[in-house]
Amino acid sequence: MQLETLISQFQKKDEKAFEQLYNMYSDSIHGVIYNIVRDHKIAEEVMQDVFIKAWHKADTYNTSKGRFFTWILNIARNAAIDKTRSKSYKNSNKNLNAEFFVDILESTDNLNDKIDAIGIQKYVKALGEKCKKIIEYLYFKGYTQKETSEELDIPLGTIKTRNRNCIKDLRAMILE
Amino acid sequence: MDIKAYIDSGILELFVAGQLSENENKDVQDMMLKHPEVLQEVLDIESAIVKLSSTMSPSDNTHLLLQRIKEKLQFGASDVKVIPINKPRYNWLTYTGWAAALIVGAGLLWTLNQNQQLESQVSEMDTENLYLEQQIEQAKTDLVIKENLLKVLRDRNIISVPLDGQGNFTDSYAKVYWNKADNSIYLDAQGLPEAPEGKVWQIWSLTLNPLSPTSLGTIDNFNDDANKIFNIANANESQAFGITLEPTGGSKTPTMEQLHTLGVVSQP
Numbered sequence: 001m002q003l004e005t006l007i008s009q010f011q012k013k014d015e016k017a018f019e020q021l022y023n024m025y026s027d028s029i030h031g032v033i034y035n036i037v038r039d040h041k042i043a044e045e046v047m048q049d050v051f052i053k054a055w056h057k058a059d060t061y062n063t064s065k066g067r068f069f070t071w072i073l074n075i076a077r078n079a080a081i082d083k084t085r086s087k088s089y090k091n092s093n094k095n096l097n098a099e100f101f102v103d104i105l106e107s108t109d110n111l112n113d114k115i116d117a118i119g120i121q122k123y124v125k126a127l128g129e130k131c132k133k134i135i136e137y138l139y140f141k142g143y144t145q146k147e148t149s150e151e152l153d154i155p156l157g158t159i160k161t162r163n164r165n166c167i168k169d170l171r172a173m174i175l176e
Numbered sequence: 177m178d179i180k181a182y183i184d185s186g187i188l189e190l191f192v193a194g195q196l197s198e199n200e201n202k203d204v205q206d207m208m209l210k211h212p213e214v215l216q217e218v219l220d221i222e223s224a225i226v227k228l229s230s231t232m233s234p235s236d237n238t239h240l241l242l243q244r245i246k247e248k249l250q251f252g253a254s255d256v257k258v259i260p261i262n263k264p265r266y267n268w269l270t271y272t273g274w275a276a277a278l279i280v281g282a283g284l285l286w287t288l289n290q291n292q293q294l295e296s297q298v299s300e301m302d303t304e305n306l307y308l309e310q311q312i313e314q315a316k317t318d319l320v321i322k323e324n325l326l327k328v329l330r331d332r333n334i335i336s337v338p339l340d341g342q343g344n345f346t347d348s349y350a351k352v353y354w355n356k357a358d359n360s361i362y363l364d365a366q367g368l369p370e371a372p373e374g375k376v377w378q379i380w381s382l383t384l385n386p387l388s389p390t391s392l393g394t395i396d397n398f399n400d401d402a403n404k405i406f407n408i409a410n411a412n413e414s415q416a417f418g419i420t421l422e423p424t425g426g427s428k429t430p431t432m433e434q435l436h437t438l439g440v441v442s443q444p
Contacts, residue, residue: 015246015251015252018249018251019242019246022238022242022245023242024226025226026238026241026242027229027230027233027238028225028226028227028229028230028233029229030230030232030233030234030235030238030241031229031230031231031232031233031234032229032232034232034233034234035229035232040234040235043234044241047238047241047245048241048244048245048248051245052245052248052249055249063201063202063205064198064201064202064205065198065201066191066192066194066196066201066204067191067192067218067222069192069222069225069226070191070192070193070194070222071194073194074194101228101229101232104231104232104234120227120228120231121231124228124231135225135228138189138190138193138195139192139193139225139229140229140232142194144195145190145195160185160186160187160189160190161185161186163186163189163190163193164184164185164186164189167189167221167224167225170224170228171220171221171224174224174227174228175220175223175224175227
């Protein structure tokens with residue numbers, strides 16, 4: 001399995017492996033961070049922090065922590081959320097409560113041309129409102145199922161299957 | 177186990193989201209290894225999330241960012257990986273800091289040493305001062321005594337009686353200054369030798385007709401006295417004064433062989 005080899009090389013401080021993993025996930029992680037901090041410069045700062053931290057803490061990753069992507073996603077969410085709690089960030093008076101990842105997709109000037117963003121944007125718009133929010137909370141904000149159920153007023157027991165269906169829709173839109 | 181039901185439960189989506197416990201993660205890992213369709217499902221879910229979040233990335237300069245991250249991680253310096261970490265710890269600031277600390281430390285020691293020297297000097301000066309003060313005090317006391325003596329000798333009521341050497345002691349001499357008003361004599365015994373061990377000078381008041389001596393006492397501190405002037409009470413109607421050398425403690429009658437000086441009071 002190629003990914004596993006890459007990860008174990010990365011854990012042995014292989015610089016090439018680090019670069020490959022960075023190229024695989026940097027856009028995604030950048031998107032997640034930007035979605036939280038909503039500032040280009042701050043997002044870049046957090047990006048650096050996240051990948052430097054990942055390099056130094058590489059040996060703490062193992063499969064009991066889940067997917068490698070999930071591991072680094074977790075570092076990124078935490079770093080970005082920490083940033084929004086910092087004094088300097090609060091002074092910038094950003095109102096984050098009303099913002100969702102969909103907003104980013106809908107403002108066209110944010111779209112980069114590396115990926116088929118415009119196509120994805122078109123599909124994501126078609127996602128149900130609850131789906132957009134479930135994905136936002138569970139994947140991009142790191143809420144627990146309980147927090148998500150309270151936030152969206154959906155019974156806790158149904159979060160798992162609702163999410164499953166939403167991801168199914170998403171996959172149908174962007175992977176085919 | 178029904179793999180389809182397992183997949184449909186939604187646990188794999190939560191696995192990718194990072195919502196599972198470590199044990200649950202391990203279970204999913206096991207399932208992925210055992211069942212390729214579970215692995216494929218996880219890869220598809222992850223891929224969808226990675227793609228969706230990538231579209232949220234506001235710029236395409238993540239490659240520029242990579243360069244900065246690599247610089248910060250000092251990539252390309254793999255042979256000397258340890259050195260870059262240590263290097264900044266010993267920059268010029270560190271050396272300057274240590275140098276400054278050493279200079280300050282040395283300065284402190286020097287000041288401390290100076291201070292101790294000054295303190296011991298002050299202490300020496302204090303001792304010397306005290307000594308000089310004592311000298312002055314001594315001189316003042318001496319002066320008072322001498323002024324007092326001078327006053328006595330100049331008193332008009334004083335009768336001066338020279339005592340000349342007698343017999344074998346012609347080199348000896350003494351003088352008595354007799355103040356009849358306060359019944360005391362001042363004996364100037366500078367012309368007498370020091371009393372030998374076991375002997376003392378004894379002063380006698382004499383009447384001549386008939387010759388009868390009255391002891392005025394012994395001079396026990398003769399050898400220690402510097403100016404050799406002694407104030408002695410004398411209430412007698414003395415007609416002459418004599419000084420003999422007697423055994424310590426004095427004698428009841430003068431030992432005539434040891435009569436060193438004798439002087440007669442000249443009648444006015």
